[in-house]
Amino acid sequence: MHETLPRSFQVGLAGYYLLCAGLNFGFAHFYMNRPKLRLAWAISGFIFALHTIVYLLTAATNPELGPVIPHVIVDTTNRIFDHIWGPILYFVGSCVGFAALLYWRKQLTEPTVAIAFLKITLFISGWSMTNPDFRSIITKADNVPIVMLMFTVGFFTWFGLRRAVINDELIAQNKPVLEKDDEKVLVWPDLVYTELICMIIATAVLVVWSIALEAPLEQPATNAKAPNPSKAPWYFLGLQEMLVYFDPWMAGVVLPTMIIIGLIAIPYIDFNPKGNGYYTFKERPFAVTTFLFGFLVLWVVLIVLGTLLRGPNWNFFAPFEYWDPHKVVPLNNVNLSELFWLGVVGDPTFLREGGSIGSIIIRESPGILLTAIYMLALPPILARTVFRNYFIKMGFLRYFMLITLLQFMASLPIKMVLRWVINLKYIVYIPEYFFNI
Amino acid sequence: MSVGDFIRNSQIWKSIFRHPAPRDRRNRVVVVLTNVFLHLHPVSVRKSGIALSYTWCMGGLTFFLFLVETVTGVLLMFYYRPTLEHAYNDILALRDVTTLGVLREMHRWGAHAMVIAIWLHMYRVFLTGSYKPPREFNWSVGVILLVLTLLLSFTGYLLPWDQLAIWAITVGSNMARATPLVGHEGPFASLLTIGDAPLIHSGSDARFLLLGGRFVSGDTLLRFYVLHCVAIPLVVAMLIAVHFWRVRKDGGISGAL
Ligand code: HEM
Numbered sequence: 001m002h003e004t005l006p007r008s009f010q011v012g013l014a015g016y017y018l019l020c021a022g023l024n025f026g027f028a029h030f031y032m033n034r035p036k037l038r039l040a041w042a043i044s045g046f047i048f049a050l051h052t053i054v055y056l057l058t059a060a061t062n063p064e065l066g067p068v069i070p071h072v073i074v075d076t077t078n079r080i081f082d083h084i085w086g087p088i089l090y091f092v093g094s095c096v097g098f099a100a101l102l103y104w105r106k107q108l109t110e111p112t113v114a115i116a117f118l119k120i121t122l123f124i125s126g127w128s129m130t131n132p133d134f135r136s137i138i139t140k141a142d143n144v145p146i147v148m149l150m151f152t153v154g155f156f157t158w159f160g161l162r163r164a165v166i167n168d169e170l171i172a173q174n175k176p177v178l179e180k181d182d183e184k185v186l187v188w189p190d191l192v193y194t195e196l197i198c199m200i201i202a203t204a205v206l207v208v209w210s211i212a213l214e215a216p217l218e219q220p221a222t223n224a225k226a227p228n229p230s231k232a233p234w235y236f237l238g239l240q241e242m243l244v245y246f247d248p249w250m251a252g253v254v255l256p257t258m259i260i261i262g263l264i265a266i267p268y269i270d271f272n273p274k275g276n277g278y279y280t281f282k283e284r285p286f287a288v289t290t291f292l293f294g295f296l297v298l299w300v301v302l303i304v305l306g307t308l309l310r311g312p313n314w315n316f317f318a319p320f321e322y323w324d325p326h327k328v329v330p331l332n333n334v335n336l337s338e339l340f341w342l343g344v345v346g347d348p349t350f351l352r353e354g355g356s357i358g359s360i361i362i363r364e365s366p367g368i369l370l371t372a373i374y375m376l377a378l379p380p381i382l383a384r385t386v387f388r389n390y391f392i393k394m395g396f397l398r399y400f401m402l403i404t405l406l407q408f409m410a411s412l413p414i415k416m417v418l419r420w421v422i423n424l425k426y427i428v429y430i431p432e433y434f435f436n437i
Numbered sequence: 438m439s440v441g442d443f444i445r446n447s448q449i450w451k452s453i454f455r456h457p458a459p460r461d462r463r464n465r466v467v468v469v470l471t472n473v474f475l476h477l478h479p480v481s482v483r484k485s486g487i488a489l490s491y492t493w494c495m496g497g498l499t500f501f502l503f504l505v506e507t508v509t510g511v512l513l514m515f516y517y518r519p520t521l522e523h524a525y526n527d528i529l530a531l532r533d534v535t536t537l538g539v540l541r542e543m544h545r546w547g548a549h550a551m552v553i554a555i556w557l558h559m560y561r562v563f564l565t566g567s568y569k570p571p572r573e574f575n576w577s578v579g580v581i582l583l584v585l586t587l588l589l590s591f592t593g594y595l596l597p598w599d600q601l602a603i604w605a606i607t608v609g610s611n612m613a614r615a616t617p618l619v620g621h622e623g624p625f626a627s628l629l630t631i632g633d634a635p636l637i638h639s640g641s642d643a644r645f646l647l648l649g650g651r652f653v654s655g656d657t658l659l660r661f662y663v664l665h666c667v668a669i670p671l672v673v674a675m676l677i678a679v680h681f682w683r684v685r686k687d688g689g690i691s692g693a694l
Contacts, residue, residue: 142601145549149556156493156557160564163490179565180693181485187478188465191487198494199501206505206550210542217532220525221603223652230604233594235552235587240608249623252612263580266563267573275566277691284566291563295556434615435624 005130010059013126014052020122021048027115037112044119051126070130078131078320085318087244088420090309094301095413101161102289105281109162131320137308141216146234146307153300157292163279164288171280179278228312228325237306238299244314245415247436255408262405266291269402271394294409333425340366353431360430367428371437379403477681479689486690491565495558499586500677502551506589507670509544512537517596519662521655524598548590555586567691575683578676585673592665595658603653606661610653613644620644 005013024045031037058064101108108114128134137143167177185191218227232240242251274283281288309316311323341351341363350363361368383391383399391399418424428437444450445458459468469475485491516535517527531538559579562568568576595606614620618629621642629636639651649656684690 145546145553148550149553152553152557153560156560159490159493160561164564177693179485179491181483183484184481185484185487186462186465186469186481188459188468188475190484191478191482192475194487194489194494195497198497202498202501203505206543206547209546210539213542213546214532215542215545216601217528217597218600221598221600221653223603225600226607227600227604230608232605232609233591235590236609239612248612248615249617249620253616253620253623260580260584263559263583264577267568267570267576270569273569276569276694277565277567278693279564280566288564295560295563433625433627434622 007059009135010055013129014055014059016126016129017048017051017055020119020126021045021052023122024048024119041115048123070127074127074131074134074320078318081318082321085316085321087305087316087416090305090316091301091416094297098293098297101157102281102292105161106165109158109165111162114158114162128319133322134320137323141213142234143307144213146304149300150304153296157296160279161281164281167278167280168282171283177278177280229310229314231306231310234303234307237310238302241302241306241310242412245412245419247434249434250437255412258405258408262409265401265405269394269398269405271398290406290409298409298412333419333423335426335429336367336370336424337364337429339422339424360432364428364430367426367437371428375407378407479685482689483692486692491692492690493557493561495554495561499551499554499558502547502554503673503677505547506544506551509540509547510666510670512540513544514666519596519658521598521658524596524658528597528599548593551586552590555583559583565691572683572687572691575680575687578680578683582673582676582680585669585676589665589669589673592661592669595653595661596665598658606657607653610644610647613647614639614642616643 022045024041028038028041028045031041129138138147163178167179170177231237239251239256242255245251246255270284270287272284272287274280275287308319311317312325312327313329315327315329317323317327337351342348350359352359352363355363379400382403387399387403390402394402415424415427418427426436428435430436438446454468455471456464456467459465466480469478469480513531516531518524528541531541562576562579591606591609595602614622616623618624618626619637619642620626621635621637621639621644623637623642626637626642627635639645645651647657647660648654649660
């Protein structure tokens with residue numbers, strides 16, 4: 001069984017598909033002199049246009065019929081997804097996608113590939129919207145910026161990488177990069193008119209957006225009843241997601257501080273003089289990969305996760321899943337000290353809480369030792385091996401900064417993997433002083 | 438004589454714009470030099486530096502959205518009173534009664550858009566390596582602007598005083614009580630004592646400072662209102678001035694040499 005789509009919504013979908021069809025015919029026109037591609041874009045344009053017609057017809061006659069096909073498919077994928085979807089697949093999948101994007105950037109940023117990708121996304125989005133659970137989350141007024149974020153970040157990632165690929169080829173052939181030119185123009189008219197046009201477009205978009213979409217206003221505030229889930233504003237949901245793996249003092253204080261310090265430090269750490277003022281990947285692979293991983297995977301991907309896929313009790317929900325407040329997810333996480341004293345040694349005497357500082361240190365010695373190795377021993381080891389060249393070129397202070405920042409950045413994925421693989425809760429667990437890592 | 442020429446030759450026009458229409462090279466230079474707003478710009482720029490394919494116009498868009506927020510924000514202040522009694526109802530009235538209630542939508546969606554625009558601006562500056570010498574310092578100024586922009590958005594989120602608002606702020610500000618040493622549930626805060634009395638407790642810690650109380654209350658509303666409408670915007674405006682000044686002093690928008 002499926003719910004009927006409201007009639008007005010079917011008309012909206014028809015309009016959406018019409019826009020997509022127009023986009024496709026536009027591409028077809030653009031690829032005039034490449035018959036095969038032109039045909040492909042035209043065919044997909046017709047498919048989109050067909051959707052428009054079907055939805056218009058069903059909306060006009062019998063709205064019950066409209067969503068049948070998409071529904072069957074969405075429901076089926078839903079059932080398959082339900083079993084395999086989870087934070088693990090989502091996050092690991094994003095990492096794999098990210099690696100693939102950088103490795104095959106030349107092929108993947110090819111305009112035809114990018115356009116095909118865009119169309120598949122539009123197509124899937126349209127079909128997904130027929131699912132009531134997906135729709136209710138996506139169309140929440142405050143979630144609309146997330147959709148904008150996903151599309152703009154996607155577009156500009158493609159755009160930047162594309163320019164980088166082209167520039168890298170130009171550099172390899174000893175030709176000047178795309179940004180190279182010595183022509184100067186006057187600010188009036190060249191710049192002021194660009195600015196004026198940008199302002200007019202931005203104003204128009206904002207006015208239409210404001211008239212079309214009402215700003216949310218829920219029930220008056222009361223301290224008595226917390227909504228479930230209680231979410232921070234969307235731009236902080238990456239941080240809120242980190243609360244799954246870290247205590248508030250790490251996720252909410254230390255890591256954000258390190259992000260800010262790290263961002264400020266970037267120009268002072270990155271000693272590579274190349275790639276200043278033009279897009280490039282090959283001339284600064286390490287810097288670009290690290291920043292992109294931080295921005296795309298650890299920031300944007302986690303925000304999307306926190307906004308769209310985290311429901312009541314901060315449980316994970318697949319995109320087409322109903323947000324059931326009674327969903328039970330068993331929590332059987334253990335601390336490293338328990339793993340060690342119970343699992344390895346088999347003697348719980350040292351596990352007692354609330355003793356002297358000495359006994360706490362003994363209890364948590366495995367975690368403290370591992371953390372000490374990670375924070376203190378790893379940097380010099382890396383300086384002699386993997387990062388030897390960097391260390392020599394950067395000098396002690398820069399290297400120290402870089403490694404510290406990388407350690408904090410890596411701590412999140414490390415904690416994630418430990419949680420998924422051995423159900424680890426805390427590496428160091430000292431509740432006596434609120435010091436849990 | 439056409440109407441345009443008539444206006445341009447009038448004493449009023451000439452008293453405002455001290456040069457003929459910017460139709461030739463000389464006057465196109467003078468127009469930028471003599472106008473305090475246009476004078477944010479240099480007189481001439483490298484063509485590739487202002488190309489949309491280079492800047493994505495995101496810095497400019499961020500600035501424009503900041504201006505939109507300032508204008509709509511000032512207008513909203515005429516309608517909104519930051520007290521427990523009035524806050525929610527004033528917002529409700531903006532939706533149901535006030536003629537230009539759409540200002541609230543513009544302010545809210547503009548704020549979201551500004552957050553996205555500033556991220557994309559940073560993304561572009563990184564991808565073109567424009568933070569490299571001599572522009573290191575301006576990048577740092579930018580990061581501070583980024584933090585302040587998020588704080589602006591965050592403080593504004595509370596003002597409608599609905600369930601969405603107070604719980605989002607509660608979730609966000611709960612972090613502050615876990616600050617190491619200065620949050621009452623933060624690591625090692627319990628080590629700070631005067632004699633036997635703890636120095637850091639729920640009535641003296643970082644969260645108390647932020648909220649003006651032990652939980653989100655009317656005092657928090659006032660505090661966030663002042664931060665949102667006065668304190669942070671002033672600092673942001675000042676830093677934007679520094680930012681633009683430095684773009685020019687660091688040799689204009691970056692580009693391949
Ligand atoms: C309120 C926030 C901000 C405003 C209004 C702003 C505005 C601008 C504008 C208009 C430019 C000229 C070039 C362009 O549009 O790309 C610029 C350049 C620059 N911005 Fe920002 N920006 C802001 C925040 C930031 C942030 C968050 C960063 C980085 C973390 C940053 C770093 C820079 C740098 C390094 C330049 C010089 C780029 C070059 O020469 O190519 N800015 N900014």
